[in-house]
Amino acid sequence: MHSLRENSSDVSLGNMRPAKLLGVIVWALLEWGCGEGAVRSTADSVGAEVRSGDIQMAAYTHYRADGNRLVDGWGILPEAPPLDIPLDGVPEWLVAASTGQSSIWVAILGDGRVQAFRVADRVYAPIGVGDDRMSIGMPPALRIEGGLRARLLGSDTSAAPFSHPVILPDGRIALIDYRGDLVVLSGHGEDRLSVDALPDARLLVDELGRLAFYNRPTTRYEHGILGDIIEAGGVAIVSTFGALRIDLQVEFRSPLVAEGLAPLWVDWDGDGAREIVVTLSEERASARVVLFDEDGTQRALGPPVGRGFSWRHVIACAGFTGSNRELVVVRTPHIGGVVEFYALEGEKMETVAQLSGFTSHLVGTRNLDMALAGDFDGDGSLEVLLPNQERTHLAAIGRNARGAQRLWQVDLGGQMATNLTAAVLADGKMLVGAAHTGQRLRIWGP
Numbered sequence: 001m002h003s004l005r006e007n008s009s010d011v012s013l014g015n016m017r018p019a020k021l022l023g024v025i026v027w028a029l030l031e032w033g034c035g036e037g038a039v040r041s042t043a044d045s046v047g048a049e050v051r052s053g054d055i056q057m058a059a060y061t062h063y064r065a066d067g068n069r070l071v072d073g074w075g076i077l078p079e080a081p082p083l084d085i086p087l088d089g090v091p092e093w094l095v096a097a098s099t100g101q102s103s104i105w106v107a108i109l110g111d112g113r114v115q116a117f118r119v120a121d122r123v124y125a126p127i128g129v130g131d132d133r134m135s136i137g138m139p140p141a142l143r144i145e146g147g148l149r150a151r152l153l154g155s156d157t158s159a160a161p162f163s164h165p166v167i168l169p170d171g172r173i174a175l176i177d178y179r180g181d182l183v184v185l186s187g188h189g190e191d192r193l194s195v196d197a198l199p200d201a202r203l204l205v206d207e208l209g210r211l212a213f214y215n216r217p218t219t220r221y222e223h224g225i226l227g228d229i230i231e232a233g234g235v236a237i238v239s240t241f242g243a244l245r246i247d248l249q250v251e252f253r254s255p256l257v258a259e260g261l262a263p264l265w266v267d268w269d270g271d272g273a274r275e276i277v278v279t280l281s282e283e284r285a286s287a288r289v290v291l292f293d294e295d296g297t298q299r300a301l302g303p304p305v306g307r308g309f310s311w312r313h314v315i316a317c318a319g320f321t322g323s324n325r326e327l328v329v330v331r332t333p334h335i336g337g338v339v340e341f342y343a344l345e346g347e348k349m350e351t352v353a354q355l356s357g358f359t360s361h362l363v364g365t366r367n368l369d370m371a372l373a374g375d376f377d378g379d380g381s382l383e384v385l386l387p388n389q390e391r392t393h394l395a396a397i398g399r400n401a402r403g404a405q406r407l408w409q410v411d412l413g414g415q416m417a418t419n420l421t422a423a424v425l426a427d428g429k430m431l432v433g434a435a436h437t438g439q440r441l442r443i444w445g446p
Contacts, residue, residue, distance in 0.1 A: 058167035059097035059142040065205040066265045069316045071374030073424035078408040080444040091435035095140040096423040103423035162200035193244040202262035221257040227366040231257035255282040283308040302349035316373035320399040330360040353404035369419035391416040414438030
């Protein structure tokens with residue numbers, strides 16, 4: 001394993017291209033303009049959920065397995081009348097999956113109780129999903145069996161209490177355990193690798209079965225808005241085929257931390273290779289979005305917030321204006337909530353549109369999944385869907401030549417209490433749902 005420790009504030013390792021490495025450690029100085037790293041691999045955007053052929057295998061609160069909250073298909077909002085399903089308590093989490101012409105919706109209540117429903121043609125029926133209770137605070141993940149049945153993951157594994165298992169493309173289960181180790185389970189036993197993951201890290205999966213996640217827990221930035229004061233001092237990529245191995249380790253030099261539970265792992269520039277999108281924070285300039293190649297090279301910087309203890313929430317990367325992909329971010333979601341659209345321009349992320357008055361996160365929670373991107377109204381263009389500051393309505397934000405604008409909104413029926421999620425049926429039609437403090441799950445769709 002290589003270890004690259006830079007002792008200059010103006011060092012670029014962007015030309016370094018080792019032919020093949022078991023792992024690389026990259027020390028990122030990132031004094032908001034300094035540089036970076038080493039190791040190269042290729043990828044393309046993974047589907048909405050982990051799939052085998054046309055059968056959905058898994059569903060997560062962050063929607064896509066690679067962390068990109070981008071929904072396929074098309075919706076019929078705002079005209080679609082909502083379907084309200086009563087719940088037995090105030091919900092905390094929601095996860096949904098398609099089973100062809102029907103969908104499965106699972107609500108996790110604040111006390112860990114599980115309520116699950118199958119929805120078809122605007123008719124719902126309670127179903128079982130293997131467990132009637134989850135560990136309090138654990139986000140749900142679903143395994144879809146045979147394309148029809150769903151089973152909750154997590155309660156029968158050693159997963160860390162604020163993380164959840166994921167399904168690899170070959171059907172194995174990967175998880176972070178309570179010690180911060182990576183564990184991969186199969187019918188032949190388990191493989192284990194010490195990775196020093198965050199206790200609430202979300203594992204991201206690509207189509208090659210690699211995993212990306214935050215690690216190197218640190219308390220050097222005590223903002224504490226995401227459930228605790230522990231943030232990430234690094235980000236890693238691990239290969240799971242053959243012996244588990246670390247393909248990339250990026251370390252963020254103090255005082256920087258990655259403020260979030262997972263990066264975004266997408267091919268932003270369309271070159272066939274994934275990039276890693278993170279929010280890096282520190283007390284002076286506070287949060288800004290940074291783009292890395294998979295070899296650890298810093299590609300681009302976004303603008304800083306400009307004041308300490310402020311946050312930027314990365315939501316999704318998509319073609320909001322057509323073929324050119326933009327990154328959508330919510331700046332200070334707890335204070336004014338500005339939806340920002342970034343274009344990638346060389347070594348910079350340029351803010352090309354913005355609109356205020358929204359939110360994507362509730363202070364103190366680990367729910368970072370209150371916003372989605374997709375064609376929610378079926379007009380052929382992508383929108384961002386997220387709650388207003390009061391969390392009483394979902395608003396669709398679209399892009400045009402003049403910038404960003406609110407296109408329409410729908411009433412949540414109460415104050416939003418869960419993540420926002422979706423399920424896409426076999427014919428491409430989309431259902432969108434959220435649950436609120438009035439103990440109701442509200443679904444819009446066919």
